[in-house]
Amino acid sequence: MRAMPHQTEERRYHHGGLRAALLEAAERSVRDHGVAQLSLRDLAREVGVSHAAPRRHFADRQELLTALAEVGFARLGQDIRGALAETPDEFCARLRGAASAFAHFATGNPALLELMNSTKHHPEAPGVARASDEAFAPILALISEGQQRGLLREGDPQEAGLILFATVNGITTLVNTGLVPAGRLDHLIATAVDLFLRGSAP
Amino acid sequence: MRAMPHQTEERRYHHGGLRAALLEAAERSVRDHGVAQLSLRDLAREVGVSHAAPRRHFADRQELLTALAEVGFARLGQDIRGALAETPDEFCARLRGAASAFAHFATGNPALLELMNSTKHHPEAPGVARASDEAFAPILALISEGQQRGLLREGDPQEAGLILFATVNGITTLVNTGLVPAGRLDHLIATAVDLFLRGSAP
DNA sequence: CAACATTGTTGTCAGTGACTACTTTGCGGT
DNA sequence: ACCGCAAAGTAGTCACTGACAACAATGTTG
Structure with a gap:
C-alpha cells in the first residue's frame, strides 16, 4: 500500500514493481547505514512485503x-x-x-x-x-x-x-x-x- | 593448544596472545572468504577459545x-x-x-x-x-x-x-x-x- | 476455461553479534 | 605468603538474519 500510493487501501497480491522498489530501498539503506548493515528483511519490511519476497527477484x-x-x-x-x-x-x-x-x-x-x-x-x-x-x-x-x-x-x-x-x-x-x-x-x-x-x- | 604449539596438551586458562592470534585468523578468513563473511565465532573456533572471548579484545x-x-x-x-x-x-x-x-x-x-x-x-x-x-x-x-x-x-x-x-x-x-x-x-x-x-x- | 508460471506468504532452521553473569588466573601491594 | 582485584576467558541467552521449503494467490496464454 505505502509502496503504491495510487492504489486503494487494499494492496493487490502482486506488488507490481517490487524489484525496483527493493533496489530503491536498498540504495537508501546503504546510504544511511552502509553496505554491511543491508538486510533483506529490513528491505522487505520497508517495502511492505513478506520477508522472503525479495528472494523472488534476487537469488540471494x-x-x-x-x-x-x-x-x-x-x-x-x-x-x-x-x-x-x-x-x-x-x-x-x-x-x-x-x-x-x-x-x-x-x-x-x-x-x-x-x-x-x-x-x-x-x-x-x-x-x-x-x-x-x-x-x-x-x-x-x-x-x-x-x-x-x-x-x-x-x-x-x-x-x-x-x-x-x-x-x-x-x-x-x-x-x-x-x-x-x-x-x-x-x-x-x-x-x-x-x-x-x-x-x-x- | 593448537594456538600455542610450545605448550603441553592442556592449554592454560589464559591464551596469552589472543589478540594477535585473532588478527592472524581474521586475515586468513578475509583472504579466503572476503570481508562480509568474517565471523567472530568462526575466529574464536579457529583459535580455540569460547565464542565470546574475542569481545574481550575488540569491543565489536x-x-x-x-x-x-x-x-x-x-x-x-x-x-x-x-x-x-x-x-x-x-x-x-x-x-x-x-x-x-x-x-x-x-x-x-x-x-x-x-x-x-x-x-x-x-x-x-x-x-x-x-x-x-x-x-x-x-x-x-x-x-x-x-x-x-x-x-x-x-x-x-x-x-x-x-x-x-x-x-x-x-x-x-x-x-x-x-x-x-x-x-x-x-x-x-x-x-x-x-x-x-x-x-x-x- | 483451465493450466501453469510467476510472485508472494508463512514457517523453519542454523548461525550470528551482542550481551550478561559467572569463573579462572596472575599480578601487585602489603 | 596472602589476598584483592582486574583482566581474560566461559557458558548461556536473545533477537535478528539469510536461506530454504511448502503452500497460496494471481494473471497470462492457449
Missing part, C-alpha cells in the same frame, strides 16, 4: 548488492554525461567537467562507491561490466578525441582513460575514508587533471 | 575489522620500504619500485585492500590514520626528494604524493574487480608512473 543478498552496484555505475554514467552536456565544447574544460562530475558523484555517495569498487565482474552477470563500461565511455571518447585532435599524445586511449578514471576513483576513496579532508577534493581533482594533461601532452 | 566486530585494516596499512608500508631498500639510488627507479610494490601488495591482498579502502578514519581510533600515514611516508619522502633535487616541479609534495598514491590504488581496484585483466597491471602502473613523471616535470 549478493545478487541484490550486485544489482545495486550496476545502478550505481548507471547513475555515475548519467552524471558524467549530464556534466558534459553542460560544458562548452572545449576539450580541457570537458575533461575537467567529467572528472569533477565523477568526483562529486563518488563523494556524494560514499557507500555506493564502496560497493561499486568491491563488486566483482562475473561473466554470468554481465550487467555490472556493461554499466561500468558505459560510465567509462564518455571519458574514453574524450581521450580519443583529444588524441585525434593532437591535444594528447598518441597511444592506447583506453589505457590513458583508465588511468584518469582510476586517479579520480582513488582520490575520492582518500576523501571518503577521511584521510583527506573533503574541502580539498576540488583542488586535488583539478591538480590531478592538470597533471594528467601535462603528462599526456604530445 | 567493527573494531576488529578496523584493527585489521591497520595491519594492512602497516604491511603495505613494510612492502614499500622493503622495495625501496632493494632499489638503486636512482629517483625514477625508486618511484617505480614503490608504485610497483604498492600495486603488488594490493592485488595480492584484494580483500584486505578493500577493507583498507572502506575503513573510516576516526579521531578515537588513531591507529589506522597513523598506519596509513606511515605507509604513505616513503612516497611522500620520495616526492620531496625529487622536488628538492629539481627532478620534479615545485609544489606541495603531499598533494603530488596523494595523487600518485590514489592513482595506484585506483588502478589496483580496477584489476581487483576484474574490470581490467591482471596481466595488464604492471604495464598500467608503469604507464601511470611515466605519465606522473612527465606531468610533474619541472
Whole structure:
C-alpha cells in the first residue's frame, strides 16, 4: 500500500514493481547505514512485503548488492554525461567537467562507491561490466578525441582513460575514508587533471 | 593448544596472545572468504577459545575489522620500504619500485585492500590514520626528494604524493574487480608512473 | 476455461553479534 | 605468603538474519 500510493487501501497480491522498489530501498539503506548493515528483511519490511519476497527477484543478498552496484555505475554514467552536456565544447574544460562530475558523484555517495569498487565482474552477470563500461565511455571518447585532435599524445586511449578514471576513483576513496579532508577534493581533482594533461601532452 | 604449539596438551586458562592470534585468523578468513563473511565465532573456533572471548579484545566486530585494516596499512608500508631498500639510488627507479610494490601488495591482498579502502578514519581510533600515514611516508619522502633535487616541479609534495598514491590504488581496484585483466597491471602502473613523471616535470 | 508460471506468504532452521553473569588466573601491594 | 582485584576467558541467552521449503494467490496464454 505505502509502496503504491495510487492504489486503494487494499494492496493487490502482486506488488507490481517490487524489484525496483527493493533496489530503491536498498540504495537508501546503504546510504544511511552502509553496505554491511543491508538486510533483506529490513528491505522487505520497508517495502511492505513478506520477508522472503525479495528472494523472488534476487537469488540471494549478493545478487541484490550486485544489482545495486550496476545502478550505481548507471547513475555515475548519467552524471558524467549530464556534466558534459553542460560544458562548452572545449576539450580541457570537458575533461575537467567529467572528472569533477565523477568526483562529486563518488563523494556524494560514499557507500555506493564502496560497493561499486568491491563488486566483482562475473561473466554470468554481465550487467555490472556493461554499466561500468558505459560510465567509462564518455571519458574514453574524450581521450580519443583529444588524441585525434593532437591535444594528447598518441597511444592506447583506453589505457590513458583508465588511468584518469582510476586517479579520480582513488582520490575520492582518500576523501571518503577521511584521510583527506573533503574541502580539498576540488583542488586535488583539478591538480590531478592538470597533471594528467601535462603528462599526456604530445 | 593448537594456538600455542610450545605448550603441553592442556592449554592454560589464559591464551596469552589472543589478540594477535585473532588478527592472524581474521586475515586468513578475509583472504579466503572476503570481508562480509568474517565471523567472530568462526575466529574464536579457529583459535580455540569460547565464542565470546574475542569481545574481550575488540569491543565489536567493527573494531576488529578496523584493527585489521591497520595491519594492512602497516604491511603495505613494510612492502614499500622493503622495495625501496632493494632499489638503486636512482629517483625514477625508486618511484617505480614503490608504485610497483604498492600495486603488488594490493592485488595480492584484494580483500584486505578493500577493507583498507572502506575503513573510516576516526579521531578515537588513531591507529589506522597513523598506519596509513606511515605507509604513505616513503612516497611522500620520495616526492620531496625529487622536488628538492629539481627532478620534479615545485609544489606541495603531499598533494603530488596523494595523487600518485590514489592513482595506484585506483588502478589496483580496477584489476581487483576484474574490470581490467591482471596481466595488464604492471604495464598500467608503469604507464601511470611515466605519465606522473612527465606531468610533474619541472 | 483451465493450466501453469510467476510472485508472494508463512514457517523453519542454523548461525550470528551482542550481551550478561559467572569463573579462572596472575599480578601487585602489603 | 596472602589476598584483592582486574583482566581474560566461559557458558548461556536473545533477537535478528539469510536461506530454504511448502503452500497460496494471481494473471497470462492457449
